[in-house]
Amino acid sequence: MRRRWITLGEVLAVAAVVISGLTLWNSWSERADSRAEKAADAKQSSAKAQILVFSTKTSVDGRTLILTPTSEDQLIQSQTVRFPSSFGADPAETTGQSRVEVRWFEVPLKKARENGGMPDDSRGDERVPVAISTRFMVDGVIHDDVAIYDVGYTVRGRLLGGHNVTLRGLSLVSRTKESGLQARLDARWKAIFPQPDK
Secondary structure, eight states: OOOOOOOHHHHHHHHHHHHHHHHHHHHHHHHHHHHHHHHHHHHHHHHHHTSOOEEEEEOTTSSEEEEEESSTTEEEEEEEEEOOGGGOOOOEEEESSOEEEGGGTHHHHHHHHHHTTOOSSOSSOEEEEEEEEEEEEETTEEEEEEEEEEEEEEEEEETTTEEEEEEEEEEEEEEOOSTTHHHHHHHHHHHHSOOOOO
């Protein structure tokens, strides 16, 4: 049998085919990795957008806290703000513009402070817990968030001249569920506020 030497041209042709195949594989692999990375980023962004975090702004007179989602993808639909049971205050409902207004709970708060032997003026930022149930939309999908927050406030004035309650800010205590929400809110109020002797 006669042996035949492989020519340089044939070696180069085989090498070119191998290189071409490796280049094609590398290009496909990079595209697949890029698609997977984009999908993971989109999933992470979507998951983040489902977590409601508020930034707050106080009105000029200090009587209203305006709540704005930190994510631009979130659109608030409605909110229910609940107060400690001892306040005897009805839940406040908002639509569109999320906020907390001091007039919703000012009278029972002043009464609670008086019954608890609290001073006429605040010694700093005081706290009152509220439960906020929020319905919001992300990319056309409705989500619900239920959480207990501490509303920061100060009190100025004297007993005869009347107290003036102004709101300072909002601090997340815990995310929770609707079931048993009022009981957890009441427990929070008892934990942070001196209760009058019965």
